[in-house]
Amino acid sequence: MKKLKVIVSGGGTGGHIFPAIAIAKSLERKVEDIELLFVGAKDRMEMQKVPDSGYKIEGLWISGFQRSFSRKNLLFPFKLISSLIKSRKIIRRFQPDLVIGTGGFASG
Numbered sequence: 001m002k003k004l005k006v007i008v009s010g011g012g013t014g015g016h017i018f019p020a021i022a023i024a025k026s027l028e029r030k031v032e033d034i035e036l037l038f039v040g041a042k043d044r045m046e047m048q049k050v051p052d053s054g055y056k057i058e059g060l061w062i063s064g065f066q067r068s069f070s071r072k073n074l075l076f077p078f079k080l081i082s083s084l085i086k087s088r089k090i091i092r093r094f095q096p097d098l099v100i101g102t103g104g105f106a107s108g
Helices: 014-030 046-052 072-094
Strands: 004-009 034-041 057-060 098-101
Touching: 004 014, 004 072, 014 034, 014 046, 034 046, 034 072, 046 057, 057 072
Parallel strands: 004 034, 004 098, 034 057
Antiparallel strands: none
16 A cells, blocks of 8 residues: 655644644554655744654745734745745655645645
């Protein structure tokens, strides 16, 4: 049987990361031949918590849009385009059978 390839994406806060890790652990228990890859936001807590749990992760240059005027919003279009391009590359390279999003910047 073919190896099941799964991307798990989510993060920014523990409310997104820890359920994603729990889903990954559950899948590993239930599926014999599985390969998991996490995708998260660079410089967020998932970049530490996911590897600490024994999983590979790739980071995207993405963040939320500030509701009030902020210079950070000027970077948003560039971050979005960069993340879309990198996401596409990750999907083409990894060729997942399943993608699971648990919320947060990177799961959109």
